[in-house]
Amino acid sequence: MRRIGIDLGGTGIKVGCVSQQGEILSKVSCPTLAERPYEQVIDDMANLARAAAAQANVDFADIASVGVGIPGVEDVRTGLVPFCNNLGWRDVPLRAALKERLGKQVYVANDATVAALAEHVAGAGKGYDNLVLITLGTGVGGGVILNGEPFVGAHGVASEVGHMTIQMDGVLCNCGNRGCWERYASATALIREGREAIKSAQGSMIVRAVDGDPDKITAKTVIDCAKAGDPVAVRLFEEYAYHVGLGLANLVSAYDPDIFLLGGGVSAAGDFLLDEVRKTLKKRVFYQDMPYAKVELAILGNDAGIIGAAMLRG
Amino acid sequence: MRRIGIDLGGTGIKVGCVSQQGEILSKVSCPTLAERPYEQVIDDMANLARAAAAQANVDFADIASVGVGIPGVEDVRTGLVPFCNNLGWRDVPLRAALKERLGKQVYVANDATVAALAEHVAGAGKGYDNLVLITLGTGVGGGVILNGEPFVGAHGVASEVGHMTIQMDGVLCNCGNRGCWERYASATALIREGREAIKSAQGSMIVRAVDGDPDKITAKTVIDCAKAGDPVAVRLFEEYAYHVGLGLANLVSAYDPDIFLLGGGVSAAGDFLLDEVRKTLKKRVFYQDMPYAKVELAILGNDAGIIGAAMLRG
Numbered sequence: 272m273r274r275i276g277i278d279l280g281g282t283g284i285k286v287g288c289v290s291q292q293g294e295i296l297s298k299v300s301c302p303t304l305a306e307r308p309y310e311q312v313i314d315d316m317a318n319l320a321r322a323a324a325a326q327a328n329v330d331f332a333d334i335a336s337v338g339v340g341i342p343g344v345e346d347v348r349t350g351l352v353p354f355c356n357n358l359g360w361r362d363v364p365l366r367a368a369l370k371e372r373l374g375k376q377v378y379v380a381n382d383a384t385v386a387a388l389a390e391h392v393a394g395a396g397k398g399y400d401n402l403v404l405i406t407l408g409t410g411v412g413g414g415v416i417l418n419g420e421p422f423v424g425a426h427g428v429a430s431e432v433g434h435m436t437i438q439m440d441g442v443l444c445n446c447g448n449r450g451c452w453e454r455y456a457s458a459t460a461l462i463r464e465g466r467e468a469i470k471s472a473q474g475s476m477i478v479r480a481v482d483g484d485p486d487k488i489t490a491k492t493v494i495d496c497a498k499a500g501d502p503v504a505v506r507l508f509e510e511y512a513y514h515v516g517l518g519l520a521n522l523v524s525a526y527d528p529d530i531f532l533l534g535g536g537v538s539a540a541g542d543f544l545l546d547e548v549r550k551t552l553k554k555r556v557f558y559q560d561m562p563y564a565k566v567e568l569a570i571l572g573n574d575a576g577i578i579g580a581a582m583l584r585g
Numbered sequence: 586m587r588r589i590g591i592d593l594g595g596t597g598i599k600v601g602c603v604s605q606q607g608e609i610l611s612k613v614s615c616p617t618l619a620e621r622p623y624e625q626v627i628d629d630m631a632n633l634a635r636a637a638a639a640q641a642n643v644d645f646a647d648i649a650s651v652g653v654g655i656p657g658v659e660d661v662r663t664g665l666v667p668f669c670n671n672l673g674w675r676d677v678p679l680r681a682a683l684k685e686r687l688g689k690q691v692y693v694a695n696d697a698t699v700a701a702l703a704e705h706v707a708g709a710g711k712g713y714d715n716l717v718l719i720t721l722g723t724g725v726g727g728g729v730i731l732n733g734e735p736f737v738g739a740h741g742v743a744s745e746v747g748h749m750t751i752q753m754d755g756v757l758c759n760c761g762n763r764g765c766w767e768r769y770a771s772a773t774a775l776i777r778e779g780r781e782a783i784k785s786a787q788g789s790m791i792v793r794a795v796d797g798d799p800d801k802i803t804a805k806t807v808i809d810c811a812k813a814g815d816p817v818a819v820r821l822f823e824e825y826a827y828h829v830g831l832g833l834a835n836l837v838s839a840y841d842p843d844i845f846l847l848g849g850g851v852s853a854a855g856d857f858l859l860d861e862v863r864k865t866l867k868k869r870v871f872y873q874d875m876p877y878a879k880v881e882l883a884i885l886g887n888d889a890g891i892i893g894a895a896m897l898r899g
Binding site: 344346348353354400401417422423424425426427428429430431432434435436437438439440441446448450514517520521522523524525526527528529555557558560561562563564 | 658660662667668714715731736737738739740741742743744745746748749750751752753754755760762764828831834835836837838839840841842843869871872874875876877878
């Protein structure tokens with residue numbers, strides 16, 4: 272049994288033929304060129320799907336299903352994609368259009384949900400039926416598996432946990448609200464705080480690392496300097512990780528999963544991140560005497576998009 | 586098919602025989618006397634279960650199951666109740682002890698979960714498979730139904746949403762953290778803010794209503810004065826309802842339910858509360874163009890405990 276997984280991003284379309292166990296057998300891709308009419312983007316997705324099957328020496332007739340991970344959501348009631356970050360899509364009938372082109376059952380889900388499913392089937396979440404994947408990147412994304420199934424809620428918008436308020440009067444978010452978790456737990460937050468901190472940290476390692484130029488600070492700068500023991504960077508990173516852990520404690524109260532998996536750019540900090548996050552979570556979970564979720568790193572990286580999409584079911 | 590529902594509270598044990606449709610056929614009760622050894626409390630629960638069946642003219646042999654709603658949680662892995670608010674219980678084998686006494690399948694769940702199940706089967710949540718019940722009382726409790734089933738998470742502690750952080754550096758909570766939703770959305774919060782507000786509101790209706798004595802303020806005082814148009818009380822209540830709505834927006838991001846039901850003491854404010862909460866929710870949900878959960882009042886009141894407990898399944 273082979274399936275096709277499509278990872279639709281703002282810049283590229285990546286498509287793979289995937290085994291039942293979540294192994295990628297072939298991979299093809301092309302640029303998204305999002306400014307085109309959506310029909311052309313979907314044409315390319317369909318062509319890549321056939322190419323991926325061919326490259327894996329699989330007769331397309333034997334493909335069991337096609338799944339797509341999108342930087343947006345599908346409205347589960349209409350089957351339309353009301354919008355897609357960076358693609359400018361409005362009410363695109365992605366599922367129907369792709370089904371028409373390929374003659375296969377097509378499933379569509381948010382990219383973070385898809386990544387969580389990939390980790391559940393073939394990654395660090397194997398064996399855990401209740402799993403929450405958090406991506407710490409430009410924003411904070413959430414993908415949730417409950418009872419072994421992707422959880423998307425009644426309207427398809429569940430698990431958008433980066434926009435949970437953790438500080439009512441806090442930092443303004445581009446969603447229009449204040450104090451979203453994303454404003455404190457994303458790479459963007461780490462960079463913002465880093466830029467602010469070096470203004471008053473003359474002579475510290477982190478200032479030297481960017482030649483005193485705040486615009487040169489990346490999440491990696493902060494992490495590397497913190498790992499090297501720079502007190503300014505250590506304080507920044509600990510505060511950042513505290514905010515990550517605080518949000519996870521909220522998610523224990525909501526989902527009580529078996530395990531959290533951390534992915535996205537900042538997760539490259541590895542154990543350094545995990546240690547701090549676990550410390551905060553331990554302090555903040557409500558039921559101090561009950562077992563609660565482990566925190567580990569996601570392991571599938573960029574392949575999660577293709578693998579998870581291929582694993583989508585009805 | 587008849588079932589027994591047991592509502593175990595800190596002051597009373599209420600037991601009913603309940604039809605398959607969630608209709609209460611008989612009701613019996615006794616004081617909890619929580620300071621007794623737990624075995625005696627469980628003896629009383631068992632005796633009341635038999636009495637409730639007898640009073641409904643049902644042969645106890647025909648009772649299909651026994652469910653208990655508790656002010657605590659059951660550890661789903663051990664089957665023990667690690668603690669129960671106001672009962673002083675530690676690791677009580679409630680399920681096993683009651684099964685031994687009654688020879689029936691016994692199910693145990695948190696009282697808010699049980700109340701949500703009752704509303705789902707026989708109350709304001711009928712026809713909605715994804716439902717979140719929020720009780721606005723001394724604290725803020727949450728009961729969650731997903732795909733028509735009570736949702737308790739991997740360890741049994743999901744839906745403890747009153748302790749989600751909404752203001753990291755906010756009001757200290759008795760759980761030890763700061764800024765829990767409960768500190769802003771409970772009746773306790775409304776009273777606290779009312780006491781504070783009347784210090785500088787000489788001559789206003791709310792001050793006259795309590796003869797200037799802050800200790801006389803209740804949630805009802807604030808609600809009544811706000812309904813009567815007292816500007817101080819209106820401001821208090823609007824701020825309170827804003828905090829309720831803000832928390833619900835967080836829960837849309839987590840659960841994306843079909844419907845929220847508001848119960849507990851403050852829900853007596855009715856439409857006055859609903860209007861304000863809906864206004865905030867509309868403003869704060871992340872996907873502004875997607876449908877999202879309705880907000881309505883729970884309708885089963887105190888009976889929800891018995892009905893929902895009877896509806897528990899394995």
